[in-house]
Amino acid sequence: MFELLKTFVVVYETRNFSVAAKQMFKTQPTISVQIQKLETELGFKLFERKGKQLILPTKQAEFLYPKVVDSLNSLASVFAQAKNAKNFKTDCVLACSNTTGVHLLPTIMGQLIEHFPFIAFEIKIMNSQEVIDAVEANKAHIGLIEKAIVSPLIQKEFVYKDELVLAGDIDSDFWILRENDSGMYYINETYLYSNHLNPQIIKANNSEMILALLENNIGKSIISKLALTDTLNWQELAPEYRYRDLFIIQNVQSPYPETAAVYDVIKDLLIQLSEEADA
Numbered sequence: 001m002f003e004l005l006k007t008f009v010v011v012y013e014t015r016n017f018s019v020a021a022k023q024m025f026k027t028q029p030t031i032s033v034q035i036q037k038l039e040t041e042l043g044f045k046l047f048e049r050k051g052k053q054l055i056l057p058t059k060q061a062e063f064l065y066p067k068v069v070d071s072l073n074s075l076a077s078v079f080a081q082a083k084n085a086k087n088f089k090t091d092c093v094l095a096c097s098n099t100t101g102v103h104l105l106p107t108i109m110g111q112l113i114e115h116f117p118f119i120a121f122e123i124k125i126m127n128s129q130e131v132i133d134a135v136e137a138n139k140a141h142i143g144l145i146e147k148a149i150v151s152p153l154i155q156k157e158f159v160y161k162d163e164l165v166l167a168g169d170i171d172s173d174f175w176i177l178r179e180n181d182s183g184m185y186y187i188n189e190t191y192l193y194s195n196h197l198n199p200q201i202i203k204a205n206n207s208e209m210i211l212a213l214l215e216n217n218i219g220k221s222i223i224s225k226l227a228l229t230d231t232l233n234w235q236e237l238a239p240e241y242r243y244r245d246l247f248i249i250q251n252v253q254s255p256y257p258e259t260a261a262v263y264d265v266i267k268d269l270l271i272q273l274s275e276e277a278d279a
Helices: 003-015 017-023 028-042 059-083 098-115 127-134 184-196 207-215 257-278
Strands: 047-050 054-057 090-096 119-125 143-146 155-169 174-177 201-202 220-224 234-236 243-251
Touching: 003 017, 003 059, 017 028, 017 143, 028 054, 047 201, 054 059, 090 127, 090 243, 098 119, 098 143, 098 155, 098 243, 098 257, 127 143, 127 155, 127 243, 143 257, 155 207, 155 257, 174 184, 174 234, 184 220, 207 220, 243 257
Parallel strands: 090 119, 090 143, 174 201, 174 220
Antiparallel strands: 047 054, 143 243, 155 220, 155 234, 155 243
């Protein structure tokens, strides 16, 4: 139908099958057959012959012509947009734990955008278990987490060695913990258990809230050194508690092979960042 309508427009404008054929680089019989086919599909005549060469449009053709021209122009624009790869980007959801999403990913995001101009990135902050669940369910393409896991669906690789500190009011009887599924909750719990500590607990499911509490001298907590502010009191931890590994994960059965290169670049950039921090 698209080709038949283009022929109709040229014949309408030239009023001559032979001239239309030359403009369209076709034979005159081909043009005639196309107009006849279009008339058959529409169920009415489009042109009346006047002499050997001249043809005149019918009232129906005069009605259709401007609308067909507009439609063809609109379709040409749509096809041009479809041809331009810049109009179509691959979605890539990055699910991040708080430390990786707030303090690490922004430092490499500019390089990611430069590497992958046709990727549409979406960043989601979750606790570590939520990241794992999202990657396992293919609701996120790539995850960055703060705790070790074992899952047959997950490919996991080290990307960053994070230094931890004890921050806040060191003499406080209160200890602030994240929610149970958080990687930082596991670290704090392990520290308390290993040191036989039984402080009063304040739970907060938001890292910004925890930092605000600590800055106001309410309780203490183990946090990433990356999260420290200029006004926050802190002290180093014993060597056995000072570092933790951060990981990048993806689903081994992922239906999104186009994001595999993104995974590799993020891994390489964060490993490089970790090595620079250790230097």
